[in-house]
Amino acid sequence: MNVIQKKSYELLKEVDDICNENDIEHYLGPTALGLAATYQGHSADSINLDVIIPASEMQAFVDAVNKENRTDRTIDYMGNYKNHLSFTIEYVDKTTTFLNMKQGTDVSCYGVKVTLLPLRRDVKGFSGTWAGVLETGWECNGYRFTKNITVKRIIATGIVRIAMIVGKGRLARHLFKKLCKVYSGRSELVAFKRPKQKQFLVDGKYYDYPVNVTFEGRQFKAPSDFEAILKAFYGPLWREKLLSMNKAYSSTIISSRVPYEDYLRECRDSGHDIRDLFDGNRRNMIDGAFVLKDFKAMKQAILIAKRSGDRLHFYEEFQQKREIIQNLYSNKNYDKLALIFAEHEEKTLFYLNKKLGFCVSKEYFDIQCDIFRYEGRGYIIDKLTKLIPEEHYKPIV
Secondary structure (H helix, E strand, O other), X not given: OOHHHHHHHHHHHHHHHHHHHOOOOOEEOHHHHHHHHHHOOOOOOOOOEEEEEEHHHHHHHHHHHHHHOOOOEEEEEOOOOOOOOOOOEEEEEOOOEEEEOOOHXXXXXXXXXXXXXXXXXXXXXXXXXXXXXXXXXXXXXXXXXXXXXXXXXXXXXXXXXXXXXXXXXXXXXXXXXXXXXXXXXXXXXXXXXXXOOOEEEEEOHHHHOOEEEEEXXXXXXXXXXXXXXXXXXXXXXXXXXXXXXOOOOOOEEEEOOOXXXXXXXXXXXXXXXXXXXXXXXXXXXXXXXXXHHHHHHHHHHHHHHHHHHHHHHHHHHHHHOHHHHHHHHHOOOHHHHHHHOHHHHHHHHHHHHOOOOOOOOHHHHHHHHHHHHHOOOOHHHHHHHHHOOHHHHOOOO
């Protein structure tokens, strides 16, 4: 496991411990279960994991986490964040950054997380019911709401918009409690529902008689026929589907060391508040595109956000190699320094081509400049210096 995967696995163990200590029924979720079945742990690219608990136990989990009152952990769900998209709970590591640029403000905590999905025991609680209309409408009022749009979803969205007159936060809390109660029964079939998708059913006996599976050397509870569950979630080609889902996160800013709050502050201090960007996208309410007058500004803001993410990436990498870098620099070994800074140099030139300066900190910028001089490209330095914001010369943390 790499550093960020270790953080994710630590969260999974913590969720397991919290559930065991509080007698909360729980099982590996589809992503974690698929990884356990295929790799017995993380794959080369996987990060976030998931756990399934009965809908009736979700409030108990919230109460257990709040009781622990840890400063390095938080939960994100409809009961404490009015824009939370779905009937799920996110258990988040606040010391990390995992910010999906396509997810927007559907979550408030942009850290590495374990997602808790509800096991819906009463399958009659959704289809054709008031709770089902509210849940669908709630999801469709989230970020990129027009994905897979239908007449039913338009009606549900309108109903929830009207219901928001009582206050969005109040409605979110009410809906969370209602859904926990609606799905608290027992039935031969159990239901799952991914956000903005149809509900599907599986045999409840798989969860009545759980088995143990291994994930990174530790035993976790899982449904008895996990292959049947994975086929229900992902289709008959679930292994291929899981591989495609866990490939590189091209639209995600990730750091195992920099807290997401520090990252958001760094963006805000540079004059590009990511939350404002997401709020603007939400207001436009157009899936995959923006109104023309905002397109250029949005594109530039996203590029600047990615630059901040790249700064986090290289800062973390260089800090881990700082002693080696300093020794090479003091001995003027620019050939080996150029190898260490090769990816950084490529990224610097990429942003320069976009008329943006790139600087991790003054210490590492000075080293990159000397590498440019050694390579006979000192003319680049003046162009970069004019484009770099003053605050980027300071260390990120």
